[in-house]
Amino acid sequence: MANLVRGPASFWTQANALLRKNFTFQKRDAKSNIRLISVPIILCVLLVLIQNWVNKELDKPWNKCGCKCVDKNGDGKCEKVCGIEYSDLSQAISCSIPRPLEWPPFLQIPESTYRAVQTDFISYGDLPDDSCKRSCSCPATILLTGTNQTFGESMGRNLFSSVSTLSSSDIFDSLVYNILGSESQPKYMNFLEAAFFSNTTVYNVRSQCSPNFTFSFPLEFGSVALQQEISCVKALHLWRNSSYEINDELYKGYRNGNPEGKINEIITAYDFLNSNGIGFNVSIWYNSSYKNGKSNLPMELTRVPRSVNLASNAYIQFLLGPSARMLFEFVKEMPKPETELTLDFGSLLGPLFFTWVVSQLFPVVLIALVYEKQQNLRIMMKMHGLGDGPYWMISYAYFLLISSIYMLCFVIFGSLVGNAITIQLKISFVSPFSPFAGLKFFLLNDYIIQFVFYFIYVNLQASLAFLVAVFFSNVKAATVIGYIMVFANGLLSEFLFQFFLQDESFSRGWIIVMELYPGFSLFRGFYEFSQYAFKGNYLGTDGMRWKDLSDDKNGMKEVLIIMLVQWLMLLVLAYYIDQIASSGKDPLVFLWNSRKKPSHSIRKLGSGRQGSKVFVQMEKLDVAQERERVEQLLESSTNHAIICDNLKKVYPGKDGNPEKIAVRGLSLALPQGECFGMLGPNGAGKTTFINMMIGLIKPSSGTAYAHGMDIRTDMDMIYTNMGVCPQHDLLWETLTGREHLLFYGRLKNLKGADLTQAVEESLKSVNLFHGGIADKRAGKYSGGMKRRLSVAISLIGDPKVVYMDEPSTGLDPSSRNSLWNVVKRAKQDRAIILTTHSMEEAEHLCDRLGIFVDGTFQCIGNPKELKARYGGSYVFTMTTSSDNEEEVEHMVRRLCPNANKIYHISGTQKFELPKQEVRIADVFQAVEKAKGRFIVYAWGLADTTLEDVFIKVARSAHAFNVLS
Known part of the structure; x- marks a missing residue:
C-alpha cells in the first residue's frame, strides 16, 4: 500500500500547537484567573488586618511595663520612668527582670x-x-x-x-x-x-x-x-x-x-x-x-x-535519721529583658487557611482535564494528529506553570501585603493600625525552603489531578468531588491530623503513614512553617532554616521526601492508567506474556473468511459483490484510501439484557476521490461505524485500513492525515473560529504563510470569514455556524481520509448549498465517508450510497442505480370523493393489473405502477376519461425518489429481521 502524502507533524510542532492553544485559552479565561488569584490575596489582606488589630490591642498600656512620672532631681519636673516597681500584675510580665x-x-x-x-x-x-x-x-x-x-x-x-x-x-x-x-x-x-x-x-x-x-x-x-x-x-x-x-x-x-x-x-x-x-x-x-x-x-x-x-x-x-534533710530552697526564672506581648495571628491560622488556598488549585486542574474528556476534545485533538507525548508534556507543563505563578504570587503578596496596606492607609487617612511588614509566616521562614516545598507540592497536586481525572467523565461530578477534597483537606488536617501531631505519645511511624495522604503532607509543611514563624516572632529570632531540617522534631524533611516520591509515582501511574483507559486494554496487560500481538500485514488479516461465507449467501447481490471486491483488494496491492474488512461491533449485555450487535460484518472499499454516503434510520449503527473508523471505539472483530494502515494498531499514523466532522460539534467555547483552525492546522504540520492561507481559505469556504465572524468566540456561534466550523476543521491540512457525520445538520438552505460545494471540491483528491438523513444531500454529494439497516448494508450503488434497482415503478396518486374510490381502483387495475396500492385515506389513493407494464400516455388518457364520469380533485404521476427507495429498503430489511 502507498504511504500517506503528508508526513506527521513532529513532536515539537505538536507541542507548539497545543501550547499556543492553551495560552490563548488562558488569556480568554481572564475573569476566572482573577477570581482564582483573588482568594489568597483576600485571605492575606484579612490576616494582615486582623494581625494589625491584634497588635493594636496588645499595644495598650495595660499590656506594657508600668510607668510613672518621677521627680528625680527635686526640681519639680518629672520624668517618665518604667519598671516592675510601677507595674501591676498584668504589666509585670512585660518588664525587664534582671534579677528574678x-x-x-x-x-x-x-x-x-x-x-x-x-x-x-x-x-x-x-x-x-x-x-x-x-x-x-x-x-x-x-x-x-x-x-x-x-x-x-x-x-x-x-x-x-x-x-x-x-x-x-x-x-x-x-x-x-x-x-x-x-x-x-x-x-x-x-x-x-x-x-x-x-x-x-x-x-x-x-x-x-x-x-x-x-x-x-x-x-x-x-x-x-x-x-x-x-x-x-x-x-x-x-x-x-x-x-x-x-x-x-x-x-x-x-x-x-x-x-x-x-x-x-x-x-x-x-x-x-x-x-x-x-x-x-x-x-x-x-x-x-x-x-x-x-x-x-x-x-x-x-x-x-x-x-x-x-x-x-x-x-x-x-x-x-529525722534530723537529716536535703533542702530544696527555691526555684527562679531566668533573667529577661523588657519584652512586648505579641501574637502572630497569621501563623496560628496559617496551616488551615493556607491549606485551603493551595488545595483550590486541585479542582481547577481537575475540571480542565475532565472538561476536555467530557467534550471529547482530547480525542478530537488526537484524531487530528496530536500524540500522547506532546499532550502530556505540554498539559503537565502548562498546569505546572499556572500553579507555580499562583504560588509565587501567593508568597510575594503574603510577604508584602502588610507594607502595602500600611502605605495605602497612610495615604488615604491616618491609619489606626501600627506598621506591619507582611505576614511573619512568609517573612521569617527561609524562602528557598518555602519554594522547594511549594514546587514539589504543586507537582504532586498536578499529578494527582491527572490521575483522578481518569476516573471522571462529567465536569459537575468532578467539580463537586474536587471541592469536597479541598475542604476535607483543611478540616481533617486541622481537627484530626493536628491533634496527632501535638500528641507526643502518638507514634511517629503512624504520623508518616498519615502523611502519605497528600492533604496531610501539605498541612504538615504549613504546620512546621507556622510553628517556626510563631516561635521566631515570639523570641525575636529567625524562622525555619536548612539546619533545622535535621532536628528530630522537625517533620519538614520527611514531608519533602514523601511528596517527592509520591509525585513521581503518581505521575507514572496516571500516565499508565490513562494509556490503558484510552486504549481499552487490560490494566494488567503487561503480565500476559502469552498474548500474541496482532500482525500489521494486511494480507494476514482476513478477519474470518469462513465465518463470512455463510453471511454472503444471505446478502443482496451488490453487497456480496462489495465483499468479494474487498477480499480481492486485500490480496493485491491496489491503492485504495479506505478498506473495511468484515468490521463488527458487539456491545455486551447489561442488567440481564442480551448483547447488542451494532455493526454486523461490514465490508467496504473506497478509492481516492470518492464520496460514499451512508443512509440509515436512527440506531442503525452508522455512528458506531464512524467511531470505529476514527478510533473512538475498538471493533469487536474484523478491521479496516486507511491507506494501508490498520485502525487497530496504526491509529496514531492514521490521525495525521485524517479529518473528522463529528456528529456533535467538539469546540472550545472561548476560542474563536480562526484560533480553532490555526490550532488544528499546526497539528497537520502547516506553518507560516501556508498555515495562514489554509485558515483563510477554510473560513471563506464555509462563510465564516467576513463580518468579524472568524474572530468571534465559538461559544457565541449559532448552531449552523458551529457546524460549518466543524466541517472546516475536518478539511484543514488537506487530509486524505475524511469522515463526516451528518455535516449539514442545522444549516439553512443557503449555508447548506455552500457547504455542499465545499465538500464537492474537497472530494476531488480524498476519500470521504458521509452519513446523512437528507436524501437531497446524498444525491448531490455522494458518488455511491449504502443503505445501512440494523448494522449491515442492504444495498450499495450510485443514486441512479439504486432508484432503478429498487424503484422501477411510477407512483400514481388521485384524490376524489369517497364514493368514487372503487371506480378509481378499477381504472388503475385496467391500466396495470399488477398495480400495488400503497396509500389510502379519505378519498386519496396511491398506487405503484411497474414501468414495464404501463405507458405514461395511457395514464393521461385514462384520467381524462375518468374526469367525465366523476369529479377528480387532484391527481399526479411521479417517478420513484431516493427517499422512496430508502423507505422501501428499510421497511423490507426491518420486516425480514423481525421474521428471522
Missing part, C-alpha cells in the same frame, strides 16, 4: 472537691469517707508501692513533717523548711509564682494538722501588696500491693475513667521498686493535666521536682 525573685517549690494539690475518697468504683477502705468534701477537709492522698512494704511504709512516714516551722519574722526563709502545695495551675513562666498571685490558698502539707490552722503574711511585688494565707492540709500516704493497683486507681479517679465520671485525684504516687538500705530506685506518677497541654515548655514542670525532693529527703532520713 526566688520562689519556694510547690506540690500540685488537687482541689478539695476532687481529692481521693471512697467511691463505688474504688473499693479501698483506707480512703476517707466522702463526707469530708462537704467540710472541705479531705486529705491529699499519696499512694505507695514496692517490693518491700516495710521499707515503703517507712519512706511514707518520712515524706512529711507533723509540725509547722512558719515564722513571720523571716517568712520566705521559713518556707524552705515547710512543704508547700497549691491548687493553682503553673504558668508558662515563673517570674510570678501562680500560687501567690491567683487568689488561691497556699497549703502547708503535713502529716497532721492542728484545728483551724491558718497563717497569714504580707507579700509585696512592685506596686502590688497582697495578704497571703497559708492553711494546713493533711497528707495521707496509703500502701498498695502493686503498680497495677495504683494504675487502676489513678485511671478510675481521672475525670472520665470511671462510669460515674467523678474526679478522684491524688497528689502523687511512688513505686520504690527494689529500694532498700543500700540502693534507692523509685518511679513517680504525677498528673500531667496541669501542664496545659504544652509539654515543650520546661517551666511548667516546676511542681514535679518537689515530688522528687520528697522521695530523696525521705530516703536520707531513712539512712541518717
